[in-house]
Amino acid sequence: MRAFTTLDGLVAPLxxxxxxxxxxxxxxxxxxxxxxxxxxxxFDEWRYLDHGEPGMDNSVRKLNPDFVLNQPRYTxxxxxxxxxxxxxGSSREHAPWALDDYGFRALIGTSYADIFFNxxxxxxxxxxxLPADVVDRxxxxxxxxxxxxLKIDLAAQQVIESDGTAHxxxxxxxxxxxxxxxxxxxxxxxxHADEISAFxxxxxxxxxxxxx
Amino acid sequence: MQQAQTxxxxxxxxxxxRQDADGTALIYIDRHLVHxxxxxxxxxxxxxxxRKPWRVSSIVATADHNTPTDHWEEGIKDPISRxxxxxxxANIREVGSLAYFPFKDERQGIVHxxxxxxxxxxPGMTVVCGDSHTSTHGAxxxxxxxxxxxxxxxxxxxxxxxxxxxKTLLIQVDGxxxxxxxxxxxxxxxxxRIGTAGGTGYALEFxxxxxxxxxxxxxxxxxxxxxxxxxxxxxxxxxxxTIDYLKGRPYAPAGDEFERAAVYWxxxxxxxxxxxxxxxxxxxxxxxxQVTWGTSPEMVSDISGVVPDPAAEKDPVKREGMTRALAYxxxxxxxxxxxxxxxxxxxxSCTNSRIEDLxxxxxxxxxxxxxxxxxxxxxxxxxxxxxxxxESEGLDKVFVAAGFEWREPGCSMCLAMNADRLESGExxxxxxxxxxxxxxxxxxxxxxxxxxxxxxxxxxxxxxxVAELN
Numbered sequence: 110m111r112a113f114t115t116l117d118g119l120v121a122p123l124x125x126x127x128x129x130x131x132x133x134x135x136x137x138x139x140x141x142x143x144x145x146x147x148x149x150x151x152f153d154e155w156r157y158l159d160h161g162e163p164g165m166d167n168s169v170r171k172l173n174p175d176f177v178l179n180q181p182r183y184t185x186x187x188x189x190x191x192x193x194x195x196x197x198g199s200s201r202e203h204a205p206w207a208l209d210d211y212g213f214r215a216l217i218g219t220s221y222a223d224i225f226f227n228x229x230x231x232x233x234x235x236x237x238x239l240p241a242d243v244v245d246r247x248x249x250x251x252x253x254x255x256x257x258x259l260k261i262d263l264a265a266q267q268v269i270e271s272d273g274t275a276h277x278x279x280x281x282x283x284x285x286x287x288x289x290x291x292x293x294x295x296x297x298x299x300x301h302a303d304e305i306s307a308f309x310x311x312x313x314x315x316x317x318x319x320x321x
Numbered sequence: 322m323q324q325a326q327t328x329x330x331x332x333x334x335x336x337x338x339r340q341d342a343d344g345t346a347l348i349y350i351d352r353h354l355v356h357x358x359x360x361x362x363x364x365x366x367x368x369x370x371x372r373k374p375w376r377v378s379s380i381v382a383t384a385d386h387n388t389p390t391d392h393w394e395e396g397i398k399d400p401i402s403r404x405x406x407x408x409x410x411a412n413i414r415e416v417g418s419l420a421y422f423p424f425k426d427e428r429q430g431i432v433h434x435x436x437x438x439x440x441x442x443x444p445g446m447t448v449v450c451g452d453s454h455t456s457t458h459g460a461x462x463x464x465x466x467x468x469x470x471x472x473x474x475x476x477x478x479x480x481x482x483x484x485x486x487x488k489t490l491l492i493q494v495d496g497x498x499x500x501x502x503x504x505x506x507x508x509x510x511x512x513x514r515i516g517t518a519g520g521t522g523y524a525l526e527f528x529x530x531x532x533x534x535x536x537x538x539x540x541x542x543x544x545x546x547x548x549x550x551x552x553x554x555x556x557x558x559x560x561x562x563t564i565d566y567l568k569g570r571p572y573a574p575a576g577d578e579f580e581r582a583a584v585y586w587x588x589x590x591x592x593x594x595x596x597x598x599x600x601x602x603x604x605x606x607x608x609x610x611q612v613t614w615g616t617s618p619e620m621v622s623d624i625s626g627v628v629p630d631p632a633a634e635k636d637p638v639k640r641e642g643m644t645r646a647l648a649y650x651x652x653x654x655x656x657x658x659x660x661x662x663x664x665x666x667x668x669x670s671c672t673n674s675r676i677e678d679l680x681x682x683x684x685x686x687x688x689x690x691x692x693x694x695x696x697x698x699x700x701x702x703x704x705x706x707x708x709x710x711x712e713s714e715g716l717d718k719v720f721v722a723a724g725f726e727w728r729e730p731g732c733s734m735c736l737a738m739n740a741d742r743l744e745s746g747e748x749x750x751x752x753x754x755x756x757x758x759x760x761x762x763x764x765x766x767x768x769x770x771x772x773x774x775x776x777x778x779x780x781x782x783x784x785x786x787v788a789e790l791n
Binding site for chain 2: 163193201202220282301317319
């Protein structure tokens with residue numbers, strides 16, 4: 110997995126609560142058997158005026174001028190500012206794949222759905238929770254200042270504004286280490302293969318009917 | 322004496338392979354359900370890393386999301402869908418499985434229907450699948466939840482998941498349900514009460530006399546929608562209803578082994594005095610048939626209610642969400658729910674496609690006709706076995722006589738990955754689980770309801786109480 114250490118990135122504001130994974134990447138794009146290439150269809154139904162299908166040339170589709178990410182000032186954004194319960198709905202990992210493929214490396218909001226939150230960490234995308242009043246202020250500052258950037262320092266667990274104001278965020282210690290080092294979790298788990306085998310053998314002896 | 326434990330704690334502690342000081346644990350996975358949409362990248366990742374699956378006898382696989390529900394003799398016409406289903410075929414053929422029910426197999430169906438009906442979901446198991454509605458299996462006192470594709474690969478390679486223990490939330494529903502109120506109404510009322518993020522970070526346990534009074538089908542409907550309350554896992558304790566359901570299922574133990582297993586399964590209940598992080602009490606008798614009006618399952622009303630007014634909402638983010646939802650849904654504040662007309666009706670999905678759901682819909686449809694204004698009523702059984710059972714009871718004939726379409730099993734219009742979908746602006750009474758924007762087709766408008774209410778809407782042409790149908 111790609112490591113995440115620090116980021117100094119342009120911020121884009123998506124001022125909606127309960128943004129679900131169907132909105133992040135609509136179902137017709139889930140037919141792909143690849144992990145990449147989802148970026149052009151991120152937020153497809155909000156982003157384009159026509160209906161998107163796999164295989165279309167997205168570069169010639171008409172963009173919805175009212176959708177925030179289509180404003181030129183947010184081109185190249187790497188940090189997405191969000192609201193409550195971002196990523197609710199399905200378990201599709203295509204959602205963080207699409208965010209990542211578009212260029213987002215970090216999300217800042219008040220809360221995330223569990224499965225989506227977990228999926229982000231597996232893909233080097235950092236979902237950050239900050240208190241609602243701080244997020245409110247970041248939205249206001251972002252809207253008022255074109256070219257608004259934030260710095261994120263994962264080791265220090267800080268989001269840093271341009272005036273130096275730092276907001277500390279919580280992150281699970283193990284997930285932090287994995288992200289900082291870009292570790293492959295499967296490799297880590299397989300270091301305990303003997304323990305897994307021993308557990309499996311004792312479980313099989315006690316409950317053989319689970320093992321048919 | 323051992324401290325009183327919740328059901329969740331019993332399941333958690335019986336699967337911990339190892340735990341680090343910070344609480345990160347390796348949890349052993351008993352059952353891995355696999356479908357075509359979220360597995361191809363995991364199988365590919367495994368292969369690229371030169372790894373072998375840890376225990377293929379944990380795998381039960383089927384194709385459900387992309388498969389068509391009619392003209393099976395023509396195969397899968399959409400080439401991209403076909404490639405995904407064929408990729409699953411090839412992957413399972415290569416690695417093996419306990420059971421595989423491919424497209425057109427008589428036991429093919431929605432992954433969350435086929436696991437339980439084949440006895441491949443057993444109490445006390447950990448069950449995972451690359452699908453958020455894996456919470457369904459918690460109805461059997463399984464620790465069951467959805468995972469992403471990276472975790473599908475992790476489970477394939479290691480038979481474990483890396484996790485921290487969740488908090489516990491008990492939803493206690495006591496009392497008797499009013500006539501015509503079903504499991505779907507109960508779970509929609511719960512989501513209306515606690516919100517779509519109310520269960521985030523928690524394992525939900527559903528308890529109380531109203532839950533104990535439900536069939537296994539009803540309990541699966543409840544646990545299925547735990548994820549719509551934000552909880553990865555929903556749980557219901559084992560009782561004799563659970564044990565009776567499992568007897569004689571193909572992958573369940575048989576004979577003496579069944580009886581010995583049942584002794585253990587009966588311990589899969591929360592102990593008296595067990596402590597939860599949070600408890601929510603609900604009065605079953607107060608629950609009425611439910612209809613969602615918005616674009617989130619928490620945007621729900623009694624059928625006798627009206628579309629709410631965003632102006633009355635104090636929270637600005639919520640108010641904005643309601644305003645946007647009403648615009649998308651094409652509804653006005655104050656409009657009675659029963660006055661909302663529907664264009665199509667969908668009866669199916671991992672929430673409501675089991676035999677009991679089809680019986681409930683057929684009971685309403687029997688001797689009646691679909692309203693002329695309703696373009697289509699799709700009835701999609703959850704599996705080949707459900708379809709066969711329904712046909713043996715003559716339910717298919719009831720549906721066809723009422724002008725409904727009787728289809729082949731699959732996920733169908735719940736998420737519209739196949740050809741079954743809404744056109745932009747069309748309004749649907751749906752027994753599925755998500756009313757998100759575009760969920761059933763770009764621009765489509767979804768109202769979540771029970772099978773009985775869906776059938777009633779098909780007959781009346783608008784939402785209606787079953788009792789009020791002539």
